[in-house]
Amino acid sequence: MPADDRTNDDFDDIARSLRELRARAGGPSYAEIGSRIALARIERGVPVSASVPARTTVYDAFRLGRSRINAALVGEIVRALGADDAEAEGWETRCGLAQKARHAAPAQPTPPPVRQTAAQPVTQPAAQHSALWTAILLVGCVVLNFSGSAAVATLGLPLFLDMIGTAVAAMAFGPWWGVLVAAGSTAVETVSGTTDSLPFGLVNIAGALAWGYGVRAFGGARSLPRFFALSLIVGVVCTIVSVPVLMTVFGGETGHASDQIAEGLVASGEELAPAVFTANLLTSLADKLISGFIALAVIGLLPARMLKHDLVGSMVGRMATGESRRDGETRTDAALHA
Structure with a gap:
C-alpha cells in the first residue's frame, strides 16, 4: 500500500x-x-x-x-x-x-533512450532480481523432469512424465527457455550414466518448442479447449520425432511400458514400425495431456515475481475464471453465465 x-x-x-x-x-x-x-x-x-x-x-x-x-x-x-x-x-x-x-494528461512524446556509459553506470536491480528467480525456476524445472521420470519408473506407469518442467519453462518463459531445460535435463542424465536418454533429448526439445510457440504465437492457452488441443499437438510432434529414434537406435524397444502395446499389435499381424508408431502415439497423447495440465497448474501456483513474462500468468487467470479474449478486450465465456 x-x-x-x-x-x-x-x-x-x-x-x-x-x-x-x-x-x-x-x-x-x-x-x-x-x-x-x-x-x-x-x-x-x-x-x-x-x-x-x-x-x-x-x-x-x-x-x-x-x-x-x-x-x-x-x-x-x-x-x-x-x-x-x-x-x-x-x-x-x-x-x-x-x-x-x-x-x-496530454500524450507525451517518447523520450530518447539513455545511453549507458562507463562513467555513469545504470543499475537494474529489478532485472537482477528477475534473473535470480529465472535461474531458480529453471533449476526447479529440471528437477520436475526428473521427478516425473522417477515416478514413472517407481510405479511402472505407461507414461513418460519427463517433460513437465520443460513445459513449465516453455510456457512461463518462452520456447527457447524450454529448450534450455530440455537440454539441461538430458545433459544431467547423460553425465549421471543414463546414456540411453541422450537421443531422446531431441524429443524433449521438440516438445519445448511446440508448447512455447503454441502458447505464444497461436494462443494455445487462451481457453481450456485450446490448451487441450495444444497438448494433443505436442503429443503428435513428440511421436514424430521419437519414433525414428526408437527404430534406428533401439530397434523399436526401450523396455518402457508402452512396448507392450507395440508387442500386442505386432502379435496381431501389424508391421513393427506402424506398431511402434501407434503405441508411442497413444502413450504420448495421454502423457502430454497430463504433463501439460500439471505444468499449467504449477504456473498458476507461482507468484508473479517468478515469471519473466506475464503472458501465461494472465492466460491461467482467464482460464481459471472462464474468460477469453476477443478484439483486444476480455469477455466472459457464455458458459460462465449459463
Whole structure:
C-alpha cells in the first residue's frame, strides 16, 4: 500500500500493487477474494443475491492494460486481502487520482533512450532480481523432469512424465527457455550414466518448442479447449520425432511400458514400425495431456515475481475464471453465465 496519494500512478501501477498485496496475503484465488467480498457486503446489509461479485470482475482488477478502474471494488479487494478501512480509502483515492490523471494528461512524446556509459553506470536491480528467480525456476524445472521420470519408473506407469518442467519453462518463459531445460535435463542424465536418454533429448526439445510457440504465437492457452488441443499437438510432434529414434537406435524397444502395446499389435499381424508408431502415439497423447495440465497448474501456483513474462500468468487467470479474449478486450465465456 503506498504511503501517500501519488498522482503519477497509472492503472498498470495499481494492478501491479494489487498483485504484490495478493502475494503478501498468501496468494488467495480470485474466487476466494470474491467470497470474502461477498461476506463483507452481506454484513453491510447487501442482499445475498447481489453480494457475490463475478470472478472475472475481481480478476479484471489485477489485469494490466486496463482503460478504466472501479475504485470502490479495489477498496473491497484490498479489505479482503487484509487492509483496514484507512488503507482501503487510500487505495480508492489512488484510483481516483489515476483516473483523473488519465483524462487530464496530454500524450507525451517518447523520450530518447539513455545511453549507458562507463562513467555513469545504470543499475537494474529489478532485472537482477528477475534473473535470480529465472535461474531458480529453471533449476526447479529440471528437477520436475526428473521427478516425473522417477515416478514413472517407481510405479511402472505407461507414461513418460519427463517433460513437465520443460513445459513449465516453455510456457512461463518462452520456447527457447524450454529448450534450455530440455537440454539441461538430458545433459544431467547423460553425465549421471543414463546414456540411453541422450537421443531422446531431441524429443524433449521438440516438445519445448511446440508448447512455447503454441502458447505464444497461436494462443494455445487462451481457453481450456485450446490448451487441450495444444497438448494433443505436442503429443503428435513428440511421436514424430521419437519414433525414428526408437527404430534406428533401439530397434523399436526401450523396455518402457508402452512396448507392450507395440508387442500386442505386432502379435496381431501389424508391421513393427506402424506398431511402434501407434503405441508411442497413444502413450504420448495421454502423457502430454497430463504433463501439460500439471505444468499449467504449477504456473498458476507461482507468484508473479517468478515469471519473466506475464503472458501465461494472465492466460491461467482467464482460464481459471472462464474468460477469453476477443478484439483486444476480455469477455466472459457464455458458459460462465449459463
